Amino acid sequence: MSNLLRQPVEVTYQDELAALKACDDKAKPVQWQLSPQAVVTYLMGGKTRDGVEISSKYIGNRRLIETAVATLATDRALLLLGVPGTAKSWVSEHLTAAISGDSTRIIQCTAGTDENQIRYGWNYAQLLAHGPSTDAIVPTPLFRAMQDGTLCRLEELTRMGSDVQDTLITVLSEKMMPIAELNDAVYAKAGFNVIATANNKDKGVNELSSALKRRFNVVVLPLPDDMDEEVQIVSRRVSEMGDKLGLPVPKNTLEEIQKVITIFRELRGGETLDGQTALKAPTGNLSTAEAIAVMVGSLSQANWFNQGKLSVEDVSSNLIGAIVKDPVQDKLVLEEYLETVLKKRKGYQQYYHGLNEQL
Ligand SMILES: Nc1ncnc2c1ncn2[C@@H]1O[C@H](COP(=O)(O)OP(=O)(O)O)[C@@H](O)[C@H]1O
Ligand SMILES: [Mg+2]
Structure with missing residues (x-):
C-alpha cells in the first residue's frame, strides 16, 4: 500500500479502468481512453463483459451522468x-x-x-x-x-x-x-x-x-432525493474511508448513519420527515458530504478514545459542529428541534441527551 494520503483516482481505480478498457470495443471520441458507455459504467458501477465488478462512484440519476x-x-x-x-x-x-x-x-x-x-x-x-x-x-x-x-x-x-x-x-x-x-x-x-x-x-x-x-x-447535481439513497452514499463512503484510515467500522454504524441522515434531512428540509412539524433550517447546508465527515470523525473518536465502540456521545459531539455553524442562530434552531421533535421520538433519546449536553 502506498504511504500517500491520497492518490489520484486513476491510480486508486486503475484495475477497474484497465478492465473496462480491455473489453471496450465501442467507438471512442478522439483521444478518449474509453467509450462514452464505458465511462458511464465506470461512474455508475456495473459489470464488464468479462464479469469484472465495477464499483459505483456516483449514486444517483444515471441520466445526469450520461448527459x-x-x-x-x-x-x-x-x-x-x-x-x-x-x-x-x-x-x-x-x-x-x-x-x-x-x-x-x-x-x-x-x-x-x-x-x-x-x-x-x-x-x-x-x-x-x-x-x-x-x-x-x-x-x-x-x-x-x-x-x-x-x-x-x-x-x-x-x-x-x-x-x-x-x-x-x-x-x-x-x-x-x-x-x-x-x-x-x-x-x-x-x-x-x-x-x-x-x-x-x-x-x-x-x-x-x-x-x-x-x-x-x-x-x-441534486442532493439525494430519498433517504435510502443518502444512507447508501454515506455508508459506502464511510466504510471506504474507514478502511483507508485503518478505522474499524462497528456493527451499529449503519443504524447511527440512519439517525444522522434523518436529523440532517429534517433540518435541511425545514420539516420532519412525516411532514407533520415545520422546523427552522440552520444556516449551514448539511450536505451528504458533511454527514460523511460527521461519521468518519465519530469512528475516529470511537477508535482512539472509546475502545472502538461507536457511542451516541461520539456521534453527537461531531454532529454539533456540523449543525451549529452560527453560534447564536443555529443554537436556537437546534434547541427548538431537540425540544419539539427529538425529545418525544422513540429511539432518539440518546441523541436528545447527547446533543443537549453539548449545546
Ligand atoms: N450522489 C453521490 N454519490 C456518491 N458520492 C457522493 C454523492 N454525494 C456526495 N458524495 C460524496 O460526498 C463527498 C464530497 O463531495 P464533493 O465532490 O467534494 O462535493 P462538492 O464538490 O459538490 O462540494 C465525496 O466523497 C462523495 O463521495
Ligand atoms: Mg467541490
Missing part, C-alpha cells in the same frame, strides 16, 4: 452545478480520470486567481535573459490540456472574479488561446474540453457572465 459524458464528447464545456457536497468535484475527478486517464490537470479558482493562472505565466529569469519566447512560457494546466487534447478541470469557477472568468470565453468558443507577446496562439487539439464545478449557494461567489454561461452545458 455530462455526452456533453464532453461535443465542443461544449461541462459545468457541474449544485449546493456544496453534492459530489461535483468527485464526479469531475472521475470523469477526467476515465476519459483522459489523468485527473490532475486542475485549476482551483479563488478570489485571488488571476489571468496568468488561467492562461500562462512567464519564467522571469528566461524572460529577462532572452525576452519573450516559447521557452519562457510557463504553461498552466489549461494550456497543457489544449496542447495535448485532454480534459482540464476548473474547480469552483465562480469563486474567481468575473473578469478573470471571461478569459475562458475565447478558449471555449474559438478553441484557441492567443499569446499576444509572441504574436502567436495555441490551438486546442481534438479531445480538449473543460469540466468546471461551481456551487450556487455559498457566500463569496461571482455570477457567471451570460456570455460564458452560453459556452457551458449545465448539469445540476
Whole structure:
C-alpha cells in the first residue's frame, strides 16, 4: 500500500479502468481512453463483459451522468452545478480520470486567481535573459490540456472574479488561446474540453457572465432525493474511508448513519420527515458530504478514545459542529428541534441527551 494520503483516482481505480478498457470495443471520441458507455459504467458501477465488478462512484440519476459524458464528447464545456457536497468535484475527478486517464490537470479558482493562472505565466529569469519566447512560457494546466487534447478541470469557477472568468470565453468558443507577446496562439487539439464545478449557494461567489454561461452545458447535481439513497452514499463512503484510515467500522454504524441522515434531512428540509412539524433550517447546508465527515470523525473518536465502540456521545459531539455553524442562530434552531421533535421520538433519546449536553 502506498504511504500517500491520497492518490489520484486513476491510480486508486486503475484495475477497474484497465478492465473496462480491455473489453471496450465501442467507438471512442478522439483521444478518449474509453467509450462514452464505458465511462458511464465506470461512474455508475456495473459489470464488464468479462464479469469484472465495477464499483459505483456516483449514486444517483444515471441520466445526469450520461448527459455530462455526452456533453464532453461535443465542443461544449461541462459545468457541474449544485449546493456544496453534492459530489461535483468527485464526479469531475472521475470523469477526467476515465476519459483522459489523468485527473490532475486542475485549476482551483479563488478570489485571488488571476489571468496568468488561467492562461500562462512567464519564467522571469528566461524572460529577462532572452525576452519573450516559447521557452519562457510557463504553461498552466489549461494550456497543457489544449496542447495535448485532454480534459482540464476548473474547480469552483465562480469563486474567481468575473473578469478573470471571461478569459475562458475565447478558449471555449474559438478553441484557441492567443499569446499576444509572441504574436502567436495555441490551438486546442481534438479531445480538449473543460469540466468546471461551481456551487450556487455559498457566500463569496461571482455570477457567471451570460456570455460564458452560453459556452457551458449545465448539469445540476441534486442532493439525494430519498433517504435510502443518502444512507447508501454515506455508508459506502464511510466504510471506504474507514478502511483507508485503518478505522474499524462497528456493527451499529449503519443504524447511527440512519439517525444522522434523518436529523440532517429534517433540518435541511425545514420539516420532519412525516411532514407533520415545520422546523427552522440552520444556516449551514448539511450536505451528504458533511454527514460523511460527521461519521468518519465519530469512528475516529470511537477508535482512539472509546475502545472502538461507536457511542451516541461520539456521534453527537461531531454532529454539533456540523449543525451549529452560527453560534447564536443555529443554537436556537437546534434547541427548538431537540425540544419539539427529538425529545418525544422513540429511539432518539440518546441523541436528545447527547446533543443537549453539548449545546
Ligand atoms: N450522489 C453521490 N454519490 C456518491 N458520492 C457522493 C454523492 N454525494 C456526495 N458524495 C460524496 O460526498 C463527498 C464530497 O463531495 P464533493 O465532490 O467534494 O462535493 P462538492 O464538490 O459538490 O462540494 C465525496 O466523497 C462523495 O463521495
Ligand atoms: Mg467541490
